[in-house]
Amino acid sequence: MSRQLGIFGTSGMARECRDIANELGLEAVFIARAGEDLTQLSLDATVISESELHRYTDLSCVIGVGEPALRRTLARRHASRRFANLIHPAASFGRGQRERIEHQQGVIVCAGARLSCDIAVGDFTLFNLNATVSHDCLIGDFATLSPQACVLGNVAVGEGVWVGAGAVIHQGTPQAKLSLGAFCVIGAGAVVLSDCQAEGVYAGVPARKLS
Numbered sequence: 001m002s003r004q005l006g007i008f009g010t011s012g013m014a015r016e017c018r019d020i021a022n023e024l025g026l027e028a029v030f031i032a033r034a035g036e037d038l039t040q041l042s043l044d045a046t047v048i049s050e051s052e053l054h055r056y057t058d059l060s061c062v063i064g065v066g067e068p069a070l071r072r073t074l075a076r077r078h079a080s081r082r083f084a085n086l087i088h089p090a091a092s093f094g095r096g097q098r099e100r101i102e103h104q105q106g107v108i109v110c111a112g113a114r115l116s117c118d119i120a121v122g123d124f125t126l127f128n129l130n131a132t133v134s135h136d137c138l139i140g141d142f143a144t145l146s147p148q149a150c151v152l153g154n155v156a157v158g159e160g161v162w163v164g165a166g167a168v169i170h171q172g173t174p175q176a177k178l179s180l181g182a183f184c185v186i187g188a189g190a191v192v193l194s195d196c197q198a199e200g201v202y203a204g205v206p207a208r209k210l211s
């Protein structure tokens, strides 16, 4: 039997994680919410309930959930578990960058994503399809970059920030990184030119605060 990887979640992101796992020769084991009706799920892989997970002591896991706050909740609930990094073979990295990620836990990097160089990547970060991050950025724990999100150089992405699909975050400077405050949300297609406040919701070109 091939090695197994536990994947929290049963929705689209979890299935995309299954596909990455399979590309890497790993067998996916989905971990559904306690109480979820497992008979309704057709995931073409083993599915267990979160309430049974204690029986799988050696199963290393990833959290296949796009929403940063939920990823954090699950990571905290299962803090004693070993979390793997899941990196699609078609992701690409600048010098030393992949090795930096390997020191973290729970990082997911999808096909086509590119992280250039000198980027500090937190735990449980998610780089979705074709997301790009340029030099000298900081990507906080639990941040999610949606498909095609583009973070230019010298940007500090706070903990739990959710950058929507196709959003562009303009570059900062080495002296003053452009800052996205913790758990702010950047709408799909936004172009962010200046700092965003923690927990704010921003959208548009140029991005303006919605709430």
Ligand SMILES: CC(C)(COP(=O)(O)OP(=O)(O)OC[C@H]1O[C@@H](n2cnc3c(N)ncnc32)[C@H](O)[C@@H]1OP(=O)(O)O)[C@@H](O)C(=O)NCCC(=O)NCCS
Residues within 6 Å of the ligand: 066, 128, 146, 147, 163, 164, 165, 166, 185, 186, 187, 188, 189, 190, 201, 202, 203, 204, 210
């Ligand atoms: C920005 C966002 C978070 C706002 O969601 P929301 O708080 O539920 O806001 P609403 O849908 O009620 O929209 C509020 C207003 O913002 C506008 N708006 C919403 N999203 C927008 C966007 N991405 N760009 C420009 N305007 C947007 C709406 O048209 C609406 O305008 P109105 O008040 O003039 O009618 C959401 O629309 C979004 O873009 N999420 C990211 C989606 C994504 O990339 N998912 C990735 C999945 S992998």
